[in-house]
Amino acid sequence: MGEVIRRTKNGKFIGFYLRFYDGGRRRQIASKQPSAAEARKMLLQIEARIARGQAGIEDRRTDWPTVAALVDRFCAEYSRPRIKNIDKHRAQCRSCLKKVLPALGKRCTPQVTEDDVAKLRDALLRRHAPGTVKNTLATLSTAFAWGMRQKLAPRNPCKGVERPVCESAIDFLSRQELTRLLRVAADSSMLQHVAVSLALRTGLRKGELFGLRWIDLDLESRRLTVARSFNTTPKSGKARHLRLPIELVPLLRQWRDQCPPSPDGLVLPHGIKQSRMIGIDTMCGLPRLMRLAGIRRLPRPWHTLRHTFASHFIMSGGSIMALQKILGHADLRITMLYAHLAPDYLADEMDRLKF
Incomplete structure (x- = not known):
């Protein structure tokens, strides 16, 4: 649990500070709130974001790319040693991620939430098979995880979103x-x-x-x-x-x-x-x-x-x-x-x- 600290200097009140844990590390910031109640409210919002797996302190950066820009860079630059045919893999990723662009393409990466991804999943399930939707969400999650490493996204909103269940039916000849x-x-x-x-x-x-x-x-x-x-x-x-x-x-x-x-x-x-x-x-x-x-x-x-x-x-x-x-x-x-x-x-x- 975090706490609100009333900070003074030389007997003069200088503000309310928030102390909390984010990713296992203790952090302390100035709340810049006029009252203890407002500072407590801000602390609760920070702890709620941390509980959802998001960054406790919202980044004030203003030049975040859109999801469409993230997808473009991911499909052009992503690579792993185990991928045998990188051009084919990137083409498959681009084809897969085209399904998410109508709903999320114009949003900046910090604006996409878990609820947005869940709504996207439900919309895709009305038009596509569960296996296709599961693969789409997995590729989108990989793109956001790569974006975090490249400083193109502050978090991965796909993390924690339940994915469709696919029946593993095996068809064989008699x-x-x-x-x-x-x-x-x-x-x-x-x-x-x-x-x-x-x-x-x-x-x-x-x-x-x-x-x-x-x-x-x-x-x-x-x-x-x-x-x-x-x-x-x-x-x-x-x-x-x-x-x-x-x-x-x-x-x-x-x-x-x-x-x-x-x-x-x-x-x-x-x-x-x-x-x-x-x-x-x-x-x-x-x-x-x-x-x-x-x-x-x-x-x-x-x-x-x-x-x-x-x-x-x-x-x-x-x-x-x-x-x-x-x-x-x-x-x-x-x-x-x-x-x-x-x-x-x-x-x-x-x-x-x-x-």
Whole structure:
């Protein structure tokens, strides 16, 4: 608790001073208020701001940038060592933060409060999915945190604002659907057959599939090294080593003799030219194959194949710890999304209670 101090000098009253704690440090300032009651009121306002995570003393600086200016600088200058493609990351941040500018863009950064961010969240939820809104608020919070370090914002108003809850629904193909898909892929081009078979039997991400090189495969020892995602490092930033499923070895041997040459020696050279690596938005004909196989339309077809591998691996009795290593998850909590599919998950637990 703070206190109001009546300060005198040589027996002459000089004013009311406020003593309080801000960020663990004791501070004392002149209130410049005419009465003890007004000084007490000012102290309560300061303590209320500190309790909300704001600066106790409002900054008198007048040249704070607007939120739009903060966003412009953030999208042009923000960087972290772990970001693999900084230009792509900045473009994604700019696209994400465009949603907040109509409501907050013209305000100066100190004027944005937690209530403003909460109202923004509620307005966005009426037009966008919870996951999109959650990502928008997270990016806005990162922008304000960066702005504080750059002296562009006095505080982060996103801190403490509750974010939307996103259901982690995992969509995967049934055994009948994946059998039909493999059959359709086998009747299509050899490249598509290899791509779909690799995805369903290894659980690689799309970028890892199309960044895979022949030097990453040893068909004799069945070694599979996941060293790249497209032409950069995997999502975790580290390579991982897997055992190549034996069903893939004859198919890959056959494809190795037919595979078109590419500068990087890619297993799946696909794009406008055969020698060019696949672009991120290219689907390699997978949506068409799914249509031919009678499979429902999916928003992320290649990632659905990854979910399909993981789901059937667990349903077949696979270890959740082994799955974490196979998928390359840095955090076991992500892999635990598949735990409910295990055959012994809560098997007899509900029968423990006896009356």
